[in-house]
Amino acid sequence: MITFRKTILLVFIIVFLIGMRAGAQAKEITVVASFYPAYITELNVVKDVPGIRVVNLTTGAQGCLHDYALTTNDMRTLSKADIFVVNGAGTEGFLEEVAKQYPKLRIVRLTDTVPLIENNPHVWLSISGVVVGAKNLGRAMQELDPDRAELYQKNTDDYVLKLEKLGLKLYSQLSPHKGAKIITLHDAFVYFAHEFGLEVVAVIEREPGAQPSAQDLAQIIEVVRKCGVKAIFSDQWVLIPALQTVTLETGVPNYVLDLAVSGPDDPEAYIKIMQKNAQTIIEALQ
Ligand SMILES: [Zn+2]
Known part of the structure; x- marks a missing residue:
């Protein structure tokens, strides 16, 4: 027969076990x-x-x-x-x-x-x-x-x-542009380009802030003209001198891509950023 004392003890044990479990979950x-x-x-x-x-x-x-x-x-x-x-x-x-x-x-x-x-x-x-x-x-x-x-x-x-x-x-969205030749300000988009079959024919600054020499610039401008590059992709609207020279000399416009290194506190943010980047590329290469 279960006595009153035993029941109380059982209740205590159950409460204790529930507490332990809750404690473990709250780790x-x-x-x-x-x-x-x-x-x-x-x-x-x-x-x-x-x-x-x-x-x-x-x-x-x-x-x-x-x-x-x-x-x-x-x-x-x-x-x-x-x-x-x-x-x-x-x-x-x-x-x-x-x-x-x-x-x-x-x-x-x-x-x-x-x-x-x-x-x-x-x-x-x-x-x-x-x-x-x-x-x-x-x-x-x-x-x-x-x-x-x-x-x-x-x-x-x-x-x-x-x-x-x-x-x-x-x-599938970028497939009509497979093989398109592009140039970028930095070398950040190498993987993206590789994944979607775009060819980066020149990079203006090897390292951010590393100004290309006059000779490098002349070479880049020649590549842009020779390869029929339609767009320059950078991560900024501000035309730094080297970027300005290339756009002015060749008439090829600068389009801004998002490096995905800042943004909202949103789990979907990366997906949204990459979709937008693809849209920008499609717009630029049309
Ligand atoms: Zn970087």
Whole structure:
């Protein structure tokens, strides 16, 4: 026979077990991304998983991270991170310093296993590159938080599907322009161009801010004229001197593409940016 005391004890045990479970579920994980594109991938992979704090380390950075140096504030953020999600391929010049300072910090490189084109780090501008990145992060989250592995797997699969649909859509939209010759201000769009069969015949500035010599400029202008280049793609409306010279000398207009290194806090942001970039390219090449 169950006595009153036994019932009370049983109720206590049940309440205790429920509390334990709730405690386990509320486990807080801080996921820090080195920059915006990694942050957007994170938002998708951890979508609707409770207790995950997602941080973009370099919200104040302009453009890519080429010359970015970590601040003391950044180091403080990293000291609280459970996992640090980076592009890799040399994008984060500060990675060694971080690994040394926080030897226990898990670091996930989104570009792991992506074949690089001439060591170019701008892999996030390749849709298939971002697919690999999402899978790399999905796996890392499952290892870090195995209790919720299914959720991460589902989120990763959902995002990969969306990206693959986007890739197919852009592939068919851009297919009439296959083989089109373009020139770019920086070498950021190499992967995008490669993915959709566009040929980058010249890059005005090898590194952002590296002014081409008069001889380089003359060569670029010649290439533009010879190859029938229809458009110059840059990441800015401001015509820096070299860009101005090329557009003036050749009459080929400048179109602005989005580097996808800043934008809204929206998991769909990357997809929207890439769609817009494809539209700009289509408009320019018509
Ligand atoms: Zn760059």
